[in-house]
Amino acid sequence: MAISAIIGGQWGDEGKGKVVDLLSSNVDVVARYQGGANAGHTVYKDNQKIVLHQIPSGVMRSDCKCLLGNGMVIDPIELVKEFENVKSKGLTIDNIFISMNAHITSPIHKLIDINSENKSKNKIGTTGKGIGPTYVDKYNRKGIRACDLLDSENLKSKIEVQINRALNSQQISSNDLKSIKDELDNFFNACIIIASHITDIIPMVHGTNNLLVEGAQGTLLDIDHGTYPFVTSSNPSSGGITTGLGLPLNKIDRLIGIFKAYTTRVGNGPFPTELFDQDGEKLQNIGKEFGATTGRPRRCGWFDAPLANYSIMINGFNEITMTKLDILDEFDEIKVCTEYECNGKRSKNLSTFINQFEDIKPIYTKVPGWKCSTVGTDSFNNLPKKAQEYIQYIEQILSIPIKHISTGPKRNDMIIR
Ligand code: IMP
Numbered sequence: 001m002a003i004s005a006i007i008g009g010q011w012g013d014e015g016k017g018k019v020v021d022l023l024s025s026n027v028d029v030v031a032r033y034q035g036g037a038n039a040g041h042t043v044y045k046d047n048q049k050i051v052l053h054q055i056p057s058g059v060m061r062s063d064c065k066c067l068l069g070n071g072m073v074i075d076p077i078e079l080v081k082e083f084e085n086v087k088s089k090g091l092t093i094d095n096i097f098i099s100m101n102a103h104i105t106s107p108i109h110k111l112i113d114i115n116s117e118n119k120s121k122n123k124i125g126t127t128g129k130g131i132g133p134t135y136v137d138k139y140n141r142k143g144i145r146a147c148d149l150l151d152s153e154n155l156k157s158k159i160e161v162q163i164n165r166a167l168n169s170q171q172i173s174s175n176d177l178k179s180i181k182d183e184l185d186n187f188f189n190a191c192i193i194i195a196s197h198i199t200d201i202i203p204m205v206h207g208t209n210n211l212l213v214e215g216a217q218g219t220l221l222d223i224d225h226g227t228y229p230f231v232t233s234s235n236p237s238s239g240g241i242t243t244g245l246g247l248p249l250n251k252i253d254r255l256i257g258i259f260k261a262y263t264t265r266v267g268n269g270p271f272p273t274e275l276f277d278q279d280g281e282k283l284q285n286i287g288k289e290f291g292a293t294t295g296r297p298r299r300c301g302w303f304d305a306p307l308a309n310y311s312i313m314i315n316g317f318n319e320i321t322m323t324k325l326d327i328l329d330e331f332d333e334i335k336v337c338t339e340y341e342c343n344g345k346r347s348k349n350l351s352t353f354i355n356q357f358e359d360i361k362p363i364y365t366k367v368p369g370w371k372c373s374t375v376g377t378d379s380f381n382n383l384p385k386k387a388q389e390y391i392q393y394i395e396q397i398l399s400i401p402i403k404h405i406s407t408g409p410k411r412n413d414m415i416i417r
Pocket of ligand 1: 125
């Protein structure tokens, strides 16, 4: 067996949860290494939809350990809600373990996040889940870690310090504070509930060769390699795995990039292939492109190969999984961005123009649509010829194998090549 990682190749929402669910059938451990309750991974149990935010998708298998790595930011209130949700679907939470070094998102962080967005002229369009402010405290060495939850008196005094710091720096007001009084009580209760899941997860990370690493968000939202400042505050790209889990680089055997057959983005920031016409609306409606965490409509556009080439380069992907192929079923013609043009120069890799988004013009190649349903197709040869050609064309321009193709929301709607 091998240690594999599943990573979002675009701006998140590529359908990673379903792929983790599929590939976790034989693994002992599934681990998350970054992000927090901003993620929304949709999986299905007996046709019931479950949206996971912080719990790794391995929870779908009762014998699989689910690790929340030190690189994550954990929201206890949201995690308790998720515990209740997965239990109500007949799943066990006994195998969920939280790294003692993961940082904790408090109601204060969420207030700071929302206030900062409301005041800002250049809004990021965050999920409002307190992700940025939690990572700010971490890197400012003022954070509260999961191990601090094990001593409730100490936790209370650390939260007091956090409140005073936020008041003094005018990131929150005393009225704001009054509005979250009940939430603070919920927070302390939730901390008690999740405390029994907090442990040193390093022995579990290193105690198996049969581990699946689950990324959240996507490469273009990476704080270092994404479309800064319109990014999240963690490293979703493969570099984040090693620090976020304590898993050395040379232990990871297989890096799988997940890409939608087109492109979406939620929140603000540049998006070269974004569509503002009927095709964009069609992708949004057929693809049900509404955020799993916030419900916000996702911006939609054509597949972007220069972006994908950059993502493959940054992450070192060995292979690709392409999701939501079936959403393209009804298009007469499909476009693929094969190159960018910027100030008279052309490039097939986003890295050439990473800080010049305002001036990028996508150059498209048109490919014919297949105009019939691919939903539930489970073998490549059974795909319509033109859908096969679409996949082969993208493989050719990216020079990477597309090993899995998702053809619908259900677990078995998947082609394995
Ligand atoms: P934050 O992670 O809440 O700080 O949001 C920063 C940016 O990342 C915003 O544009 C969000 O819409 C985006 N974002 C955060 N998490 C996800 C995700 O799981 N899927 C897609 N976009 C996300």
